[in-house]
Amino acid sequence: MDRAEILSVIKRNILEIVEDIDESDLDPQKSMKDYGATSLDIVEVVSSSMRELRVKVPRSELNSIENIDGLVDALHAAALQKAL
Template identity: 55%
Template sequence: MDREYITSIVKKHIVNAIAGIDESNMDLQMSMTDYGASSLDIISVVSGAMRELKIKIPRTELKNIKNINGLIDMFVTSSAVE
């Protein structure tokens, strides 16, 4: 899977989980909490995207992610391994 495809999946799940976000002007350098996401919203985004991409990442690795770009990078790396 390429980065563009993974980015589109992550953006789709963010838009579905967090009210008031427009995918077209989403800043990937911001965190989901910067957009007003609760911890449950973040879990929904991460688990939904992982399920759709058919990848698994240990929760311990996810805690170090600082922004949306970091999440996408981790998904890209993980999808290359599987």
């Protein structure tokens, strides 16, 4: 599983869960809050993405993530770890 696949899963979940976002607007350098996501939206996007990708990232790591790219990195690292 590469970063592009992970980004695609996260983007799909963001578009499904957070209201009023256009796919062309989504910039991985921005945070979900910048797009109007509530705390509950963020919990749902992260948990749906982890479930779909079958990986788990500890809460302590998730809390320090600043943008969508950071979430991709964390899930990618967890996927690599799982593959070992």
